[in-house]
Amino acid sequence: MDLKKLASTLIPDDNLLPLEEYEKQYPERQLEKGAEVTRLAPSPTGFIHLGNLYSALADERIAHTTGGIFYLRIEDTDLKRKVDGAVESVIRSLDYFGVNFDEGAEIDSPLNKYGPYYQRRRASIYRAYAKDLIERGLAYPCFCTEDELNAVREEQTANKEITGYYGKYAKCRNLSEEQIYANLKAGKPFVIRLKSQGDTSNKITFRDAIKGDITVTENDQDVVILKSDGIPTYHFAHAIDDHFMHTTLVIRGEEWLSSLPIHLELFKVLGFRLPKYGHTCSLMKVDNGVKRKLSKRKDPELSLDYYRSAGYYPKAVVKYLMTILNSNFEEWERKNPQADYRDFKFSISKMGKSGALFDIDKLNDISKAELSTLSAEQTYDFLNGWVSEFGTDKDRQHFADGQYIIKILNLICGIGGKKRRKDIVRAESGVRMIDYFFDDTFAPDYCYRFDKATVNSVIDGFAAVYSEADDNSAWFAKVKQIAADNGFAAEMSDYKANPENYKGSVADVAEILRIAVTGMPNSPDLCTVMGILGASRTLARLNAGKR
Numbered sequence: 001m002d003l004k005k006l007a008s009t010l011i012p013d014d015n016l017l018p019l020e021e022y023e024k025q026y027p028e029r030q031l032e033k034g035a036e037v038t039r040l041a042p043s044p045t046g047f048i049h050l051g052n053l054y055s056a057l058a059d060e061r062i063a064h065t066t067g068g069i070f071y072l073r074i075e076d077t078d079l080k081r082k083v084d085g086a087v088e089s090v091i092r093s094l095d096y097f098g099v100n101f102d103e104g105a106e107i108d109s110p111l112n113k114y115g116p117y118y119q120r121r122r123a124s125i126y127r128a129y130a131k132d133l134i135e136r137g138l139a140y141p142c143f144c145t146e147d148e149l150n151a152v153r154e155e156q157t158a159n160k161e162i163t164g165y166y167g168k169y170a171k172c173r174n175l176s177e178e179q180i181y182a183n184l185k186a187g188k189p190f191v192i193r194l195k196s197q198g199d200t201s202n203k204i205t206f207r208d209a210i211k212g213d214i215t216v217t218e219n220d221q222d223v224v225i226l227k228s229d230g231i232p233t234y235h236f237a238h239a240i241d242d243h244f245m246h247t248t249l250v251i252r253g254e255e256w257l258s259s260l261p262i263h264l265e266l267f268k269v270l271g272f273r274l275p276k277y278g279h280t281c282s283l284m285k286v287d288n289g290v291k292r293k294l295s296k297r298k299d300p301e302l303s304l305d306y307y308r309s310a311g312y313y314p315k316a317v318v319k320y321l322m323t324i325l326n327s328n329f330e331e332w333e334r335k336n337p338q339a340d341y342r343d344f345k346f347s348i349s350k351m352g353k354s355g356a357l358f359d360i361d362k363l364n365d366i367s368k369a370e371l372s373t374l375s376a377e378q379t380y381d382f383l384n385g386w387v388s389e390f391g392t393d394k395d396r397q398h399f400a401d402g403q404y405i406i407k408i409l410n411l412i413c414g415i416g417g418k419k420r421r422k423d424i425v426r427a428e429s430g431v432r433m434i435d436y437f438f439d440d441t442f443a444p445d446y447c448y449r450f451d452k453a454t455v456n457s458v459i460d461g462f463a464a465v466y467s468e469a470d471d472n473s474a475w476f477a478k479v480k481q482i483a484a485d486n487g488f489a490a491e492m493s494d495y496k497a498n499p500e501n502y503k504g505s506v507a508d509v510a511e512i513l514r515i516a517v518t519g520m521p522n523s524p525d526l527c528t529v530m531g532i533l534g535a536s537r538t539l540a541r542l543n544a545g546k547r
């Protein structure tokens with residue numbers, strides 16, 4: 001068969017360059033020895049998830065600790081999955097977590113010399129290589145229809161055979177020249193398939209950068225390399241792109257492991273040096289005692305947007321992911337509590353080989369601990385950032401008074417006090433925690449444990465003597481007096497010795513006042529809360545809190 005003629009009939013494009021020209025266009029990168037070139041290669045679906053951040057963090061750390069490059073390539077060969085604004089959203093989402101690209105799609109960088117970074121814009125390179133494979137007898141046109149392929153799959157399933165297009169099932173592999181041209185003449189649509197040279201009885205040992213040695217069998221599937229619209233499949237496009245973009249290390253999800261034999265064969269027939277591959281383990285969670293993969297449908301915490309809209313402190317999420325990425329990170333952190341996580345020596349060999357457990361409680365603990373290292377002003381900035389994007393109009397009005405919020409934060413975080421509190425888990429819950437300091441979001445639950453007459457008498461008694469000028473001890477002396485006046489023990493020790501002599505203790509009296517003023521039985525130091533609210537608001541709340 002005249003393969004050259006066949007190749008130019010199937011791929012008649014006259015804009016294709018000789019292959020060596022592409023090599024010249026994308027010369028080796030000038031990097032230090034040992035520098036790794038990594039990439040994130042998402043489809044522009046608009047859904048960016050924790051798994052993407054997990055591998056992006058590994059990619060970024062490895063590139064940047066070795067003096068390499070981390071770039072963004074958009075795998076947009078499947079138009080059905082394309083969502084407008086998705087690329088910007090990937091960049092913005094990762095930037096929120098401090099993960100930045102050196103070059104790539106929509107990245108403004110002088111390093112952008114290996115683009116275009118959108119696969120659809122690289123069509124001619126893929127076509128040139130597919131044409132070359134046809135000329136070398138390593139690829140062929142396939143005219144099978146969807147129905148024919150389905151019938152083959154059904155037959156294979158019924159026979160309990162491996163499904164796919166291979167061996168005797170690869171009907172178009174051995175079409176004669178006449179048959180091919182007759183099909184073309186009849187206008188039948190076709191795809192281009194790899195003419196696999198592999199044999200599944202041959203084993204290949206492959207060293208995965210994360211999982212270690214893996215044995216796979218050779219590929220024998222005649223996979224599609226160019227679809228009927230001339231656009232490549234992931235298999236073919238990624239091999240060509242990682243070659244020309246000089247990727248040295250491909251970190252991707254373990255769902256790709258089963259296609260690895262195809263990729264090994266493609267690199268071989270294309271004559272490209274194989275990059276290192278590291279397949280990350282899936283993120284798992286324990287659900288009702290059963291360990292399962294995080295799912296897009298069931299788990300909102302899989303989406304990265306969730307962490308932004310719930311107001312997670314980005315550094316906490318990153319630190320948490322570091323603890324699952326590298327088993328020795330936590331110990332390093334304990335020894336270097338002040339250090340930046342970027343000072344940690346990230347190592348791909350310390351990455352987990354199987355199912356990483358994602359534990360939101362642990363993330364929450366890390367988040368609390370991280371937030372408790374901030375000053376009141378820094379906490380304000382963080383909460384305010386969340387409020388301006390995700391808060392309500394009322395939140396925005398409240399946060400306009402920075403001085404007032406900072407006073408509240410000093411109190412609720414215990415800043416300057418004996419013990420720094422760790423109550424704020426994330427911005428959303430932090431903002432809700434201070435709602436009661438504003439009348440328009442004050443939603444009291446008057447859950448008094450005493451009768452109406454007692455409650456009202458305690459409140460009236462205290463309101464009559466309250467003075468904003470009182471310090472903590474003068475304030476407390478007044479509460480004790482009200483306790484004594486109303487049949488409560490002014491001293492805890494008296495109450496403990498003879499509880500039957502009293503209605504309750506001074507603590508119960510303080511609780512009545514606390515419920516009236518804050519709407520809750522628990523709050524930070526009540527005297528300070530009253531001070532922050534100011535006398536007129538405190539007195540109004542006391543009055544409104546009577547039953």
Ligand code: GLU
Binds near residue numbers: 042075250
């Ligand atoms: N586009 C592929 C995906 O989103 C990329 C896999 C890879 O990193 O090679 O899963």
